[in-house]
Every structure is written in structure tokens, then in C-alpha cells.
Amino acid sequence: MSSPLLALFGRELRIARSVGGGGAMGVVFFLILVSLTPFAIGPDLNLLSRIGPAILWIAALLSTLLGLDRLFQADADDGSLDLFVMSSTPLELVVLTKCAAHWTLTALPLIAAAPLLGLTLGMEPAALAGVAASLLAGTPALTLLGAIGAGLTAGLRRGGLLMAVLILPLTTPVLIFGVASASAASGGTVPFHTPFLILCGLSLMAVAGAPFAAAAALRAREA
Amino acid sequence: MPPVEARSPNTQALQGISAKGLRVDRGGRAIVRGVDFDLRAGEALLVLGRNGAGKSTLLRALAGFLPLREGEVQLDGGAEETSLAEQAHYVGHADGLKAALTALENLQFWARMLKCASATALSPEGALEQVGLARLGDFPVGYLSAGQKRRVALARLFVAPRPIWLLDEPATALDVGSQQKFAEAMAAHRAGGGFILAATHAPLGLVGAKELRLDARRARDVGGAA
Amino acid sequence: MLKYANPTNFLALAARLIPWLAGAAALALAVGLYLTFFVAPDDYQQGASVKIMYLHVPAAWLGMMCYMVMTSAALGTLVWRHPLADAAQKAAAPLGAAFTLVCLVTGSMWGKPMWGTWWVWDARLTSVLVLFLIYLGLIGLWQTIEEPAQAARAAAILTLVGVVNIPIIKFSVDWWNTLHQSASVFRLGGPTIAPSMLWPLLIMALGFTLLFFALHLMAIRNEILSRRLRRLSITAAAAEDPEVAGEAAL
Numbered sequence: 001m002s003s004p005l006l007a008l009f010g011r012e013l014r015i016a017r018s019v020g021g022g023g024a025m026g027v028v029f030f031l032i033l034v035s036l037t038p039f040a041i042g043p044d045l046n047l048l049s050r051i052g053p054a055i056l057w058i059a060a061l062l063s064t065l066l067g068l069d070r071l072f073q074a075d076a077d078d079g080s081l082d083l084f085v086m087s088s089t090p091l092e093l094v095v096l097t098k099c100a101a102h103w104t105l106t107a108l109p110l111i112a113a114a115p116l117l118g119l120t121l122g123m124e125p126a127a128l129a130g131v132a133a134s135l136l137a138g139t140p141a142l143t144l145l146g147a148i149g150a151g152l153t154a155g156l157r158r159g160g161l162l163m164a165v166l167i168l169p170l171t172t173p174v175l176i177f178g179v180a181s182a183s184a185a186s187g188g189t190v191p192f193h194t195p196f197l198i199l200c201g202l203s204l205m206a207v208a209g210a211p212f213a214a215a216a217a218l219r220a221r222e223a
Numbered sequence: 224m225p226p227v228e229a230r231s232p233n234t235q236a237l238q239g240i241s242a243k244g245l246r247v248d249r250g251g252r253a254i255v256r257g258v259d260f261d262l263r264a265g266e267a268l269l270v271l272g273r274n275g276a277g278k279s280t281l282l283r284a285l286a287g288f289l290p291l292r293e294g295e296v297q298l299d300g301g302a303e304e305t306s307l308a309e310q311a312h313y314v315g316h317a318d319g320l321k322a323a324l325t326a327l328e329n330l331q332f333w334a335r336m337l338k339c340a341s342a343t344a345l346s347p348e349g350a351l352e353q354v355g356l357a358r359l360g361d362f363p364v365g366y367l368s369a370g371q372k373r374r375v376a377l378a379r380l381f382v383a384p385r386p387i388w389l390l391d392e393p394a395t396a397l398d399v400g401s402q403q404k405f406a407e408a409m410a411a412h413r414a415g416g417g418f419i420l421a422a423t424h425a426p427l428g429l430v431g432a433k434e435l436r437l438d439a440r441r442a443r444d445v446g447g448a449a
Numbered sequence: 450m451l452k453y454a455n456p457t458n459f460l461a462l463a464a465r466l467i468p469w470l471a472g473a474a475a476l477a478l479a480v481g482l483y484l485t486f487f488v489a490p491d492d493y494q495q496g497a498s499v500k501i502m503y504l505h506v507p508a509a510w511l512g513m514m515c516y517m518v519m520t521s522a523a524l525g526t527l528v529w530r531h532p533l534a535d536a537a538q539k540a541a542a543p544l545g546a547a548f549t550l551v552c553l554v555t556g557s558m559w560g561k562p563m564w565g566t567w568w569v570w571d572a573r574l575t576s577v578l579v580l581f582l583i584y585l586g587l588i589g590l591w592q593t594i595e596e597p598a599q600a601a602r603a604a605a606i607l608t609l610v611g612v613v614n615i616p617i618i619k620f621s622v623d624w625w626n627t628l629h630q631s632a633s634v635f636r637l638g639g640p641t642i643a644p645s646m647l648w649p650l651l652i653m654a655l656g657f658t659l660l661f662f663a664l665h666l667m668a669i670r671n672e673i674l675s676r677r678l679r680r681l682s683i684t685a686a687a688a689e690d691p692e693v694a695g696e697a698a699l
Contacts, residue, residue: 007335011324018323018363028585035578043570079317086286086308087337119557120568222249222289359686365595366686 012101026106033059045122052121053182068146072154091215107139130185138178141203144210151217237301244294267419272437278422311387318376322365337383350378369396390421470663477656484649507657508552515545523605535601540668546584572621573629583611
């Protein structure tokens with residue numbers, strides 16, 4: 001990464017640290033979502049362990065997306081975004097860097113917390129590893145898809161829920177192959193690598209494509 | 224703020240900016256229309272007009288945030304293959320500062336983000352000195368007053384020298400002393416061959432500046448033709 | 450008592466108390482750990498795993514006591530609008546979260562060999578988890594609202610709402626049929642626990658309590674000082690001169 005992008009990455013981390021808890025709140029939200037499920041479907045550990053990967057994935061999906069609606073909002077409000085548009089660094093790379101910082105701050109703690117929460121759902125070690133690996137491979141796609149929604153709603157006053165409505169349908173492939181590879185890790189007929197490689201492919205496609213869409217959305221805010 | 228030594232922008236110096244027949248639309252309506260101007264190195268353009276006349280719109284279009292519907296801007300000289308926006312600083316209503324970071328951290332970030340190899344670039348510390356805030360470098364921007372924030376934003380102009388300054392009401396919230404110092408900084412920028420395009424209601428102390436008067440009514444009358 | 454409601458007097462008092470509290474906590478914990486590991490007998494059913502109880506039970510008590518301390522401070526904030534109560538509230542939340550987390554983790558470590566699972570969704574465990582989540586929510590609230598007095602009022606309201614959870618935790622083992630055993634120390638008719646296990650437990654609990662008060666006082670002191678720093682910084686920034694902060698402090 002060149003110096004401007006490193007500077008941007010460092011700034012994002014520093015802001016998150018001083019404001020405190022942006023990423024931490026995402027993990028707490030994740031924790032709450034997971035612990036609500038047993039209330040809804042009952043405390044039967046056999047059932048919980050069977051649907052554990054799905055619970056963890058849906059919780060991860062929601063907590064990743066709900067944290068993302070502010071991705072560009074602060075920069076749009078304080079004028080930083082204008083200066084990014086003007087700078088000689090391509091806006092696509094700015095978007096990618098902001099996504100990388102956001103992923104580091106929110107998705108990484110979530111991936112670290114997922115196996116612990118899996119224990120409370122009575123999941124086996126192999127399934128826990130499968131969930132952690134599939135989240136590691138799949139959350140970049142979630143963050144980048146969310147960035148498109150964040151870009152589209154950056155100028156809007158009440159973009160929060162709209163953004164989720166726009167983006168959640170697009171995340172279905174990620175969810176399907178994420179849960180499939182997490183489940184495949186703990187047995188079943190499908191070998192683990194089949195859905196897992198597709199999941200990696202989805203993330204790579206998102207890295208390649210989403211920054212262009214998000215940057216275009218940001219440029220189109222005013223015209 | 225000590226008197227500023229004249230500093231030249233990039234050495235493949237930009238010689239002139241000329242605009243012909245600019246038209247900018249917003250919401251399907253021509254906000255700015257038929258704007259021509261011609262600036263040589265060291266000249267300043269004051270964009271005048273009532274509220275809603277399109278002063279900010281014109282500057283934002285020049286900065287590249289809005290597309291030009293008609294007309295074109297030509298640059299004479301300057302770095303190859305660079306747009307006006309990449310050679311310009313834009314100071315708008317928002318300061319582009321993060322309240323949680325210190326004044327110095329904010330400037331250090333912009334210095335690296337706007338990467339400028341120019342020898343005339345001031346260090347972030349020097350730029351804060353320039354706007355008289357050297358002693359507040361370690362304070363979070365959230366603790367500063369509106370005028371102080373604006374001065375930190377203006378310090379950005381010095382950490383990454385660029386030949387064109389697009390200033391939208393730059394003197395907002397500045398006290399008289401700071402306005403005076405900023406006028407000196409603008410004079411020094413022009414003396415070094417820089418360009419200034421400023422939209423303003425307040426007198427900025429730009430000596431011998433050209434004036435461009437935008438008329439809200441005229442724009443509105445002909446706007447429907449789009 | 451009222452004399453110490455003044456932050457400056459409080460700081461002087463805290464400076465005198467903290468070394469004694471910390472020393473007493475260290476002593477009690479050292480004695481308690483010694484008794485736990487070398488004196489208290491293994492349980493005839495649970496074996497050496499029973500020793501986890503000497504950490505688990507005091508942590509659970511402290512997790513709840515801390516919430517009650519926070520609730521009193523919240524009343525102080527809402528009724529008397531006292532800045533010291535604000536600081537006491539804010540300082541208690543991370544401590545409570547930490548004790549509750551210790552309780553959850555040690556309970557989980559005990560549950561694996563005893564129940565065959567790290568976790569069950571029964572009333573006691575779940576209500577303690579909810580306590581932990583409330584603590585985290587409060588910490589998030591404190592961090593998000595920048596103006597201290599405003600944050601204190603918001604946190605106080607949330608604290609008072611969340612206090613309903615405390616009796617639920619306490620009585621969950623009696624109200625619902627759960628896997629978690631019921632109280633064996635504080636119950637009508639006296640403790641059912643053998644004295645050879647009760648004494649180490651009580652000494653550990655004393656150590657935890659002293660530790661809590663020492664840490665709480667230190668955290669309140671930090672909070673008072675950081676608020677002063679913030680106020681002085683704003684004054685100094687307005688004057689564009691850091692030395693104003695020094696003068697204002699005098």
C-alpha cells in the first residue's frame with residue numbers, strides 16, 4: 001500500500017480507538033443476537049448444535065451490515081469525502097482501504113468471538129473451526145457489499161435501514177456458501193473445500209468489483 | 224503568523240486557467256450558466272452574487288464534484304495529464320477534520336493523503352505555526368472553536384502546496400486578526416504564481432482581484448431550456 | 450460523609466485508603482488461595498474441580514454487588530446530580546463486567562467436566578449472561594456520549610431499568626428447575642456447606658470485595674482527574690494557550 005492509503009488506514013484505526021468501541025459494539029451485538037436464539041427456539045443443545053453454524057452466520061451477517069451504514073457518513077458530513085474525491089489517489093482504492101480498516105475493526109473480533117459463542121451452542125470443535133474459517137473467508141464479501149449500500153446512502157439523512165434493505169438480498173450467495181462450508185466442516189456428504197472455495201471466490205469478486213460500484217455511488221451523490 | 228515568504232507552486236508552473244461557457248445543472252435546473260473567465264498566474268477571481276446565485280455550485284463543479292453540463296476549462300502549462308481538481312485545494316463549508324484526532328494528527332493525515340513532494344511544503348507543525356495554532360497541535364479538534372477549526376482546515380493549504388485554491392467562504396468564523404493573516408497568506412500564494420478562486424460575501428482583502436458576478440435570476444429564467 | 454462528596458476531599462481520602470485496601474485485598478487473596486489449594490478438601494463427587502468454586506462464587510457475588518453499587522450511584526446521579534456519583538457509576542461498569550466475565554468463564558470451565566458441556570441455556574446462566582450484556586451496553590453508552598453529565602444521566606436510567614435482572618439472577622435457581630445448584634451459603638436455616646469449605650470461600654469473597662473497592666476507588670480517581678483534564682483542555686484551547694490550563698488549575 002502506498003503512503004496515502006497507509007495514512008488513511010492508520011487514521012481509521014486511530015479514530016475507532018479514540019471514539020472507542022465501534023468494533024467492540026459490533027461484537028456485543030453479535031453476542032446478543034446469538035444468545036437470543038436459544039430463547040426463541042428452546043435450549044435443546046442437540047438442536048442448537050445442529051443449527052449453530054446458521055445462527056452464527058446470520059448473526060455475523062446482521063452485525064457486519066448494521067455497523068456499516070456509517071462507513072462513509074462521517075466523512076461525507078465533515079467534508080473529508082470531498083477531499084478524497086479530489087485527491088490523486090483513486091476513490092476506488094480509498095473505498096477499499098476504508099473497507100479493509102472496517103473489516104479489521106469489526107469482522108476480525110467477530111471471527112475471534114464466533115468459536116466461543118459456538119461453545120455455548122454445544123458445537124463440536126470441527127464445526128467451530130469450520131465456522132471461523134468460513135467467516136474469515138466470507139466476511140470480506142459482506143463488508144464490501146455493505147460498502148456499496150453505504151456509498152448509495154451516504155448523503156441521505158435516514159439511510160440506515162434502507163441500506164440493509166438494499167444489500168441484504170445481495171448477500172444471499174455469501175450466506176448460502178458460508179453456512180454450507182461451515183456445516184460441511186463437521187461432516188456431511190459435501191467435502192469442505194467445495195463450498196469454501198466458492199466462498200473465497202465470492203470474496204475475491206467482491207474485492208475486485210465492489211469498490212468500483214461504491215466509488216461510483218459516492219461520486220454520484222451530487223450530480 | 225509571521226509574514227509569509229513568497230513560495231512558488233510546482234515548477235512546471237501552471238500559467239493560466241480559462242473557462243468558456245460553463246454551465247452546471249443541479250436537479251435538472253441550470254444553476255450556473257454562461258460563465259467565462261480567464262486567469263493568469265498570480266491572479267485571483269472573486270465569485271460574487273446573492274444567496275442561491277450558484278457561487279458554491281460553480282466552485283464545486285470546478286473541484287470536480289459536479290459535472291460540467293456545457294463549456295470547458297483549459298489549463299495552460301502545469302503538470303501533464305492532471306485535472307484542475309488534482310492541482311487544486313478546495314476549502315468548503317465543512318472543515319474535513321476529525322474531532323477525535325488532534326489538530327496535528329489531522330494535518331499529518333492530510334499531508335500524507337494529498338501526497339506532495341514539493342519542496343515548498345510546510346511540515347504539519349510549520350503549517351499550524353502559520354495559522355497561529357502551534358501551541359494547540361496536541362489538542363483534539365473537538366475541543367477547538369469553529370474559528371480555530373477553520374484555521375486548522377486552512378493550514379491544509381500549506382502542507383501540500385497546490386497552485387489553485389478554490390475557497391468557498393474561507394473567512395467564515397475567522398476573527399479579524401486571523402482574516403488579516405489569511406489575506407497575507409493569499410497574497411503570498413499569488414506572489415508565488417498561484418491562483419485563487421473565492422466565493423465570498425465578506426471582503427477577503429484580495430487586492431486587484433477580478434470579479435465574476437453571478438445573477439440568480441438570469442440563471443433561473445433560462446434554466447428551463449434544459 | 451458529605452465532606453467527602455467534594456471531589457477534592459474525595460481524592461485526598463482515596464489516596465489514603467487505596468494502599469490499605471489494596472494491601473488487605475492482596476493479603477486476603479493470598480490466604481484464600483492458600484486455603485483453597487492446600488487446606489480445603491476435594492469434594493467426594495467433584496474431585497479437585499470443586500476448587501473452581503472458590504473463584505466462581507465470589508466473582509458471581511461481586512458481579513451482582515457491583516451492580517448494586519452502580520445502582521446506588523445512579524440514584525445519586527438522578528436525585529442529587531452529583532458529579533462524584535457520575536464518576537462512581539462510570540468506574541463500576543468495567544469492573545462489574547470483568548467480575549461477571551470471570552464468573553461465566555470459571556462456571557464454564559467447571560461445567561465441562563461436571564455437566565459434560567461448556568454451557569447450558571438455563572435460567573441462572575442466562576440471567577448472568579444478560580447481566581454481562583447490560584454491563585457491556587453501559588460501557589458502550591459511556592463511550593458514545595461525549596458530554597459526561599449527559600452520559601451519566603443516560604447510564605443511570607439504563608442502570609435502574611436493568612436492576613430487575615438482579616433478583617432474577619438470585620432467585621432463578623429457586624423459581625425455575627435448573628441444572629445450576631441452588632444457594633448453599635446464604636440461605637434460611639444456615640449454610641449447608643461444610644466449614645472446611647466455607648471458610649476459604651468466605652476469605653476469598655472478602656479478598657474479592659476488598660479488591661473491588663480498591664479498584665473502584667482508583668477508577669473513580671482516574672475519572673475525576675480525566676474530567677478535570679478535559680475541562681482544562683477546553684479552557685486552554687479557547688485561550689489558544691496551553692499555559693492557561695495550568696493557571697486555571699491553580
